[in-house]
Amino acid sequence: MKECQIKKEIIGALESHARQIRKDVVTMIHQSGDGHPSPALSIADIIAALYFHVLNIDPQNPEKPDRDRVVLSKGHACTALYSALARRGFFPLSELPKFRSLHSILQGHPYQRKTPGLDATTGSLGHGVSLGLGMVLAGRVQGYSYFTYVIIGDGEQEEGLIWEAAMAAVKYRAGRLIVLADCNGLQSGGKIEEVGGIVPIQPKWEAFGWHCQTIDGHNMEAILSALLQAQQVEETPSIILARTIKGKGVPFMENNNEWHKKVPTKEELELALSALGG
Amino acid sequence: MNTLQSTRVAAIEAIDSLMEKDPRIAMVFADSVKVFRAAELVKKYPDRCFDVGIAEQNAVTVAAGMASSGLKPIVATYAGFLTMRACEQIRTFVAYPRLPVIFLGANGGIAGGEREGVTHQFIEDLGIARTLPSMSVVSPADAYETHQAVLNAAKQDGPVYIRIGSGRDPVFFEQPYSFEWGKAHIVLEQNPEDVVIFATGGFLLHRCWQAIERLNTEGFRVSLLNIHTLKPLDADTVGKFLKRAGAAVTVEDHTVIGGLGSAIAEAASEQFPVPLIRLGLQDTFAESGEAEALLDAYGMGVPDICDAVKKVLQRKG
Numbered sequence: 021m022k023e024c025q026i027k028k029e030i031i032g033a034l035e036s037h038a039r040q041i042r043k044d045v046v047t048m049i050h051q052s053g054d055g056h057p058s059p060a061l062s063i064a065d066i067i068a069a070l071y072f073h074v075l076n077i078d079p080q081n082p083e084k085p086d087r088d089r090v091v092l093s094k095g096h097a098c099t100a101l102y103s104a105l106a107r108r109g110f111f112p113l114s115e116l117p118k119f120r121s122l123h124s125i126l127q128g129h130p131y132q133r134k135t136p137g138l139d140a141t142t143g144s145l146g147h148g149v150s151l152g153l154g155m156v157l158a159g160r161v162q163g164y165s166y167f168t169y170v171i172i173g174d175g176e177q178e179e180g181l182i183w184e185a186a187m188a189a190v191k192y193r194a195g196r197l198i199v200l201a202d203c204n205g206l207q208s209g210g211k212i213e214e215v216g217g218i219v220p221i222q223p224k225w226e227a228f229g230w231h232c233q234t235i236d237g238h239n240m241e242a243i244l245s246a247l248l249q250a251q252q253v254e255e256t257p258s259i260i261l262a263r264t265i266k267g268k269g270v271p272f273m274e275n276n277n278e279w280h281k282k283v284p285t286k287e288e289l290e291l292a293l294s295a296l297g298g
Numbered sequence: 299m300n301t302l303q304s305t306r307v308a309a310i311e312a313i314d315s316l317m318e319k320d321p322r323i324a325m326v327f328a329d330s331v332k333v334f335r336a337a338e339l340v341k342k343y344p345d346r347c348f349d350v351g352i353a354e355q356n357a358v359t360v361a362a363g364m365a366s367s368g369l370k371p372i373v374a375t376y377a378g379f380l381t382m383r384a385c386e387q388i389r390t391f392v393a394y395p396r397l398p399v400i401f402l403g404a405n406g407g408i409a410g411g412e413r414e415g416v417t418h419q420f421i422e423d424l425g426i427a428r429t430l431p432s433m434s435v436v437s438p439a440d441a442y443e444t445h446q447a448v449l450n451a452a453k454q455d456g457p458v459y460i461r462i463g464s465g466r467d468p469v470f471f472e473q474p475y476s477f478e479w480g481k482a483h484i485v486l487e488q489n490p491e492d493v494v495i496f497a498t499g500g501f502l503l504h505r506c507w508q509a510i511e512r513l514n515t516e517g518f519r520v521s522l523l524n525i526h527t528l529k530p531l532d533a534d535t536v537g538k539f540l541k542r543a544g545a546a547v548t549v550e551d552h553t554v555i556g557g558l559g560s561a562i563a564e565a566a567s568e569q570f571p572v573p574l575i576r577l578g579l580q581d582t583f584a585e586s587g588e589a590e591a592l593l594d595a596y597g598m599g600v601p602d603i604c605d606a607v608k609k610v611l612q613r614k615g
Binding site: 133140158161162180188191192 | 361367371396
C-alpha cells in the first residue's frame with residue numbers, strides 16, 4: 021500500500037514535469053519563431069519519465085563516464101529534450117528562448133558539442149539506433165554498465181539504417197540498448213500507413229530478435245513499468261512501441277499534421293498554455 | 299618490377315601496435331576483416347573488434363556512438379563504400395561533432411581496384427573527404443607511409459580519412475624517412491627547378507621519379523614533392539616551390555576534380571598563380587585492368603608525365 025502511494029506520488033510528479041515540458045515546447049517555438057511542436061508534444065511523457073526518474077545522470081558532472089545515455093533520434097523534437105535538460109539543471113532556463121537563434125547553445129537539431137547534458141548529435145533521421153549501439157559497445161569495452169535509451173519516430177523506421185542497426189544490436193547482445201518508438205501515426209508527409217509501407221511495425225522488430233512491448237505512450241505508469249521490464253532483459257536489445265498522439269496535450273494540434281512544423285501565434289500560444297493547465 | 303608490400307597489412311600492423319598501447323582504440327569492420335587481412339588482429343583483441351556486416355552506414359554510425367562515449371574507433375572497409383555510401387554518416391555524425399574516428403579506405407584509385415572495375419575503383423574519395431569540415435585527409439604512397447600515417451592519425455583530435463590500396467602496392471620508401479603530419483615531403487629538390495611535380499598516393503612516385511630521370515637527360519630540372527597529407531595542405535612548402543619553379547604538374551590516381559590537382563590549384567591561385575597541368579582521371583570512369591596498365595591507359599604513364607612537364611614549361615612564358 022505504501023509502495024503504491026509512493027508510486028502514485030512519483031507518477032503525479034512526472035505528469036506534472038511532462039506538462040511543464042509541453043508548455044516549454046510551445047513557448048520556445050513561439051518565442052524563437054521556428055520549430056516542430058507536435059512531434060515534441062508526443063514524446064513529452066517519455067522524456068519526463070527518463071529525465072526526472074529513470075536516468076543515472078548528474079547535472080553537476082554532465083560528462084561522467086558511467087552516466088546513462090539518451091539519443092533523440094527524431095532530433096526535430098528537440099524542444100522537449102532541451103526543456104528537460106534545462107529543468108534538470110544542465111543549463112539555465114534563460115537559454116530556452118534562444119532556441120534556433122544565432123550563437124545559441126540550442127541548435128535547430130541536437131548538437132552534442134554545444135548543449136550541456138546532450139549525448140548525441142541527431143536530426144538526420146534513421147541514425148539513433150546505430151549511435152546508441154556504439155555507445156553500448158563503448159560502455160562494454162570500458163567496463164561500464166550504463167543504459168542507452170534511443171527515441172525514434174515511427175515514420176523514421178522507413179530508413180534502412182534502422183534495420184542495419186537492429187541486426188547488429190542482436191548480434192552483439194546489446195541488452196543495455198533500449199529503444200522507445202514514438203508511434204504517433206503521422207510523419208511529415210502524412211499518415212504512416214500511407215507514406216512508406218512500414219506498418220506493421222512490431223512483427224518486424226520481433227523477427228529481428230528484439231524484445232518488444234507495446235504501451236500507451238502517454239500513460240506514465242505504463243512507461244515506467246515498460247522501462248523497468250526492458251532493463252531486466254539482459255542479452256537482447258529492447259524496443260518499447262509507445263502509442264502516442266502527435267500534438268498531445270494541445271487539442272488543436274492533436275492529430276493535425278499542419279503542426280508538424282508550425283509556429284503558434286500569441287493567441288494560439290495562450291490557448292495551448294491554457295489547455296496545458298495555465 | 300617493383301617490390302610489393304601491402305598497404306592494408308601495414309595499416310593493420312600499425313593498428314595492432316596502437317591497440318596494444320591504448321585500450322580506447324577499437325576496430326569496426328563491415329565484412330572487411332578478410333579484405334584487411336585482419337583475422338589475427340580480431341583474434342588478439344576480440345573485445346575491441348566489431349564487424350557489423352555489409353552495412354557501411356551502420357559501421358560509421360556505430361563508430362560515432364563509440365567515439366561519443368570515450369573510444370577511438372577505426373573504421374576499415376572499401377574507400378568508396380565509406381566515402382560515398384556512408385558519406386552523410388561521416389559528415390554529420392563524425393565530422394560535425396569533430397569525433398576522433400579514423401577511416402581507412404581500401405581500393406583507392408584505379409590502380410587500387412584489384413581488376414574489379416569501376417564499382418571497386420574509387421576515384422572520388424579524396425575529393426569527397428576533403429570537402430568535409432574538420433576532416434584530415436591522407437593519401438600515403440606505400441606500405442611504410444601507410445604505417446606512419448596510421449600512427450600519426452591516432453594522435454589527432456578529430457576525424458581522419460586515410461586512403462590505402464589494393465594489397466599489391468609497390469614499395470617506394472625502402473628506407474624509413476621522417477614522416478611529418480601535414481607537411482609536404484620533398485622527394486627531390488633541384489634548386490632552381492624548371493617545373494615542380496606534386497604527386498600523391500601509391501604507384502605514382504615511381505612513375506614521377508622515372509619521368510624526372512628521363513627529363514634530366516634532356517636537360518630539364520624538375521623537383522618532386524610527395525603530398526601525403528592533402529588536408530591540411532602544407533601551403534607554405536607548396537607555395538615556396540610554386541613561386542620558385544613557376545610551373546607545376548600534379549599527378550594523382552583520382553579524378554582531377556576535387557583531389558590533389560584541385561588542392562594545388564586552390565593553393566596556387568590564392569598564393570602564387572602559375573601554369574598547372576593536372577594528371578589523373580580526366581572526368582571519366584576507367585575500366586577493369588591490371589594496375590600498371592590502367593595507369594598507362596588513363597594518362598598517368600611516364601611519357602604522360604614527361605609530356606606534361608614540357609607542355610607546362612612552354613606556358614611558363
